[in-house]
Amino acid sequence: MSVPASIATAIDPRTESPEAIRVRLSEVDTSMKVPGVFFMISALFWLMAGTVFALIAAIKFHNVDFLGDSEAFTFGRVRSAHLNAMIYGWGTNVIFAVAPWIMGRLCRTRIRFTNILVIGGVFWNIGVTIGIFGILAGDKIGVEWLEMPAYATPLLAIAFACTGVWVVLLFRWRESGHVYVSQWYFLAAFFWLPWLYTIAQIMLVFEPARGVVQSLTNWWFAHNVLGLWLTPIALGAAYYLIPKVLGRPIYSYYLSVIGFWSLALFYNWAGVHHLIGGPIPAWLISAGTVASVMMVIPVIVVAINHHMTVVGLHKEGWASPTIRFVVFGAINYTAVSLLGSAMALRSVNEVTHFTHFTVGHAHHGVYSFFTMIMFGAVYYMMPRLLNREWPSAMLISLHWWATAVGVTLMVVVLSLGGWIQGLRLNAISDDGTVVYQFMEVMEYLNPYMVMRSLTGVLITIGHVAFFINFFWMLCQRPDPRTPARPTLLTNEA
Amino acid sequence: MSDSDKSPYPPSGESRSTFEGHRFSDEGLQRKHAQLLREKEEPSEGFSPMPLFLVFLIMILSFWAGIYMVEYGGYFDAFHFDETATPGILVQDTGPQEVDMLALGRRVYSQNCAICHGADGSGQAGVFPPVARADWVQDNPERLIKVTLAGLAGPIEVNGRPYNNAMTAFGRLSDQQIAAVLTYIRTDPALGNNSYPVSPELVAQVRAEWGARRNAWTGPELEEIHGPVTGNWSPSNGSTPETAEE
Numbered sequence: 001m002s003v004p005a006s007i008a009t010a011i012d013p014r015t016e017s018p019e020a021i022r023v024r025l026s027e028v029d030t031s032m033k034v035p036g037v038f039f040m041i042s043a044l045f046w047l048m049a050g051t052v053f054a055l056i057a058a059i060k061f062h063n064v065d066f067l068g069d070s071e072a073f074t075f076g077r078v079r080s081a082h083l084n085a086m087i088y089g090w091g092t093n094v095i096f097a098v099a100p101w102i103m104g105r106l107c108r109t110r111i112r113f114t115n116i117l118v119i120g121g122v123f124w125n126i127g128v129t130i131g132i133f134g135i136l137a138g139d140k141i142g143v144e145w146l147e148m149p150a151y152a153t154p155l156l157a158i159a160f161a162c163t164g165v166w167v168v169l170l171f172r173w174r175e176s177g178h179v180y181v182s183q184w185y186f187l188a189a190f191f192w193l194p195w196l197y198t199i200a201q202i203m204l205v206f207e208p209a210r211g212v213v214q215s216l217t218n219w220w221f222a223h224n225v226l227g228l229w230l231t232p233i234a235l236g237a238a239y240y241l242i243p244k245v246l247g248r249p250i251y252s253y254y255l256s257v258i259g260f261w262s263l264a265l266f267y268n269w270a271g272v273h274h275l276i277g278g279p280i281p282a283w284l285i286s287a288g289t290v291a292s293v294m295m296v297i298p299v300i301v302v303a304i305n306h307h308m309t310v311v312g313l314h315k316e317g318w319a320s321p322t323i324r325f326v327v328f329g330a331i332n333y334t335a336v337s338l339l340g341s342a343m344a345l346r347s348v349n350e351v352t353h354f355t356h357f358t359v360g361h362a363h364h365g366v367y368s369f370f371t372m373i374m375f376g377a378v379y380y381m382m383p384r385l386l387n388r389e390w391p392s393a394m395l396i397s398l399h400w401w402a403t404a405v406g407v408t409l410m411v412v413v414l415s416l417g418g419w420i421q422g423l424r425l426n427a428i429s430d431d432g433t434v435v436y437q438f439m440e441v442m443e444y445l446n447p448y449m450v451m452r453s454l455t456g457v458l459i460t461i462g463h464v465a466f467f468i469n470f471f472w473m474l475c476q477r478p479d480p481r482t483p484a485r486p487t488l489l490t491n492e493a
Numbered sequence: 494m495s496d497s498d499k500s501p502y503p504p505s506g507e508s509r510s511t512f513e514g515h516r517f518s519d520e521g522l523q524r525k526h527a528q529l530l531r532e533k534e535e536p537s538e539g540f541s542p543m544p545l546f547l548v549f550l551i552m553i554l555s556f557w558a559g560i561y562m563v564e565y566g567g568y569f570d571a572f573h574f575d576e577t578a579t580p581g582i583l584v585q586d587t588g589p590q591e592v593d594m595l596a597l598g599r600r601v602y603s604q605n606c607a608i609c610h611g612a613d614g615s616g617q618a619g620v621f622p623p624v625a626r627a628d629w630v631q632d633n634p635e636r637l638i639k640v641t642l643a644g645l646a647g648p649i650e651v652n653g654r655p656y657n658n659a660m661t662a663f664g665r666l667s668d669q670q671i672a673a674v675l676t677y678i679r680t681d682p683a684l685g686n687n688s689y690p691v692s693p694e695l696v697a698q699v700r701a702e703w704g705a706r707r708n709a710w711t712g713p714e715l716e717e718i719h720g721p722v723t724g725n726w727s728p729s730n731g732s733t734p735e736t737a738e739e
Contacts (some may be wrong), residue, residue, distance in 0.1 A: 022530075025529060026526060026529055029529065180536060180537075244536045245532075245533065249539040250536060252539055252541040252542070253538040254540070254541075254542065255541075256538060258543070280574070281567060282566070282567025282576035283562075283569045283573070286562055286566050286567065286576060289565075290561050290562060293557070293558070294554055296550075296554060297550070297554060300550065304547070346565075384528045384529060387526075387527070387528060389528075431599055431600070432599070433600055433603040433604075434604075486531065
């Protein structure tokens with residue numbers, strides 16, 4: 001036993017030897033095997049379904065007649081189906097796979113009652129399926145991010161309770177002394193989402209609030225699903241994976257504290273910036289703008305903390321699929337959040353509001369940041385759950401290049417097109433007439449929309465590579481005599 | 494796999510390597526736990542101090558937030574929607590605002606009329622009659638108001654040329670908007686008509702009389718009420734008996 005470990009053990013009896021910790025990690029991995037594989041399979045099928053919906057919706061922007069005869073695939077429905085499949089199907093399923101596993105590892109305790117976890121997951125997926133079919137059948141609710149019809153949502157709430165409660169209870173059963181920063185984020189997120197979801201359902205669907213309070217609740221909810229559910233989970237995963245893979249402690253505990261609490265303090269105010277220009281009392285919008293700008297603090301803090309942990313280890317990081325995806329996500333967290341703070345300023349928002357800029361921004365956040373970190377987490381988790389290696393480094397490499405290049409191009413195209421769109425829609429000549437007719441602006445955007453579909457095809461190629469690699473890994477029978485080698489992306493690493 | 498070290502054994506002498514070879518030297522065990530054995534230690538946190546510039550950044554942002562809320566806080570009033578307005582002005586009634594009828598009319602024209610009658614008012618030969626230098630425009634304003642409110646269909650003659658088309662009704666526009674757009678086409682020098690302005694009161698009067706009419710007017714119907722289009726009409730030389738009191 002190394003000397004520092006002995007001293008730590010002497011001071012705090014809960015500090016265990018590294019070997020004992022590794023035995024506990026092995027227990028965590030084994031206990032998470034069945035639910036992890038189940039949630040990953042569900043997440044992957046939803047990812048593919050959501051990708052197809054996305055492509056259909058994107059093509060309709062430049063080829064209006066595409067699937068024009070099909071009522072279920074009209075733009076209004078297929079766009080909502082895409083959003084819900086990605087957030088509740090892909091995003092939440094992959095969180096159910098990754099979050100309990102990381103939480104269990106950090107709590108040094110195996111995941112208990114995994115059968116209930118899986119049953120909750122089955123019902124979650126049934127609920128999402130009912131919801132998506134409800135949307136396609138025309139039963140959707142006109143509230144963004146809550147489009148699923150009311151007959152699907154109670155099932156979702158119960159299924160989430162059955163599943164999410166184990167992450168909270170894992171923390172209760174923890175056998176670790178120190179509480180690591182990822183645990184704060186996960187614990188908070190698993191309290192925040194049920195709170196958001198039930199309040200939003202009650203105030204918007206079952207007992208609707210009146211007047212503008214509806215739209216306030218809507219954007220409070222929608223922005224916070226990103227800010228208080230996807231963001232803390234992705235940040236928690238990055239906080240776990242970066243030091244874990246690189247074998248180096250997180251730069252500063254103090255920065256972690258500031259980053260977490262300032263996120264908790266500021267993020268849930270920020271959604272009001274979606275209503276700038278709307279008939280909302282001025283102080284509410286100003287408060288939303290201020291909170292959005294104050295989000296610069298947690299973003300800068302997390303950026304410093306992650307950067308200082310990675311700095312100098314870029315070569316190792318580049319070789320590791322996990323670090324490649326996670327660092328890409330972390331960099332984009334900084335970029336998307338700083339852009340988001342700027343977009344919350346009234347003068348900027350006047351241009352970007354109701355344009356493709358906002359669409360690009362949403363993909364920047366949910367895809368470039370959240371989804372890429374989740375890809376990284378899956379690349380790290382699956383070999384440990386299955387005791388197998390990823391069969392193809394080439395497919396991982398294809399996945400990385402296609403998605404990273406694809407989504408970056410998409411964000412650039414939509415931001416540029418959206419900005420020009422906003423400027424042209426707002427352009428007023430001296431005598432008060434519009435400079436560009438609406439149709440002129442739409443026609444101008446056509447090449448951008450074609451570009452967006454092409455980047456979507458690129459991302460789809462990446463997803464297919466990931467899909468193949470995952471099921472190849474599930475189906476392969478590893479030879480027990482050959483030593484397992486990690487699947488890395490560069491040979492010299 | 495995502496570890497940075499390739500070998501199942503961490504290189505000896507590496508910092509934070511936590512293995513003791515003899516405990517995990519069993520080969521079968523190693524193979525079974527290859528992924529677990531090669532991974533690095535569970536993450537921990539360093540205690541580097543917070544960079545100084547961050548303190549200043551937080552101070553500057555908090556200061557800005559305070560200024561912003563004072564400046565654009567809308568006095569934390571539930572009925573204050575314009576962040577730049579002061580509450581005193583909000584309740585003061587400064588009386589009716591002076592409206593530039595020409596500017597308003599130009600805007601209404603460009604949004605509603607220019608699609609057919611053209612931005613320069615020249616219309617389209619044989620299809621849409623012109624409003625620039627047109628006899629109809631310089632005629633009795635009541636005729637124009639009627640056409641604007643309920644539309645016009647069927648054959649007419651403008652400046653001696655025949656047209657046979659249908660014009661949409663614009664009854665949804667307010668009295669002031671209709672008065673403004675008619676004032677604009679009748680008086681704006683760029684359109685070449687030389688007539689007098691139309692008042693919202695006149696529009697309101699015609700609307701009260703004919704507002705219930707849903708079907709479009711026809712040329713002969715209007716001629717029956719107002720007489721033939723002269724192109725140089727004024728209340729003093731008006732020839733039709735019904736509008737004489739105007």
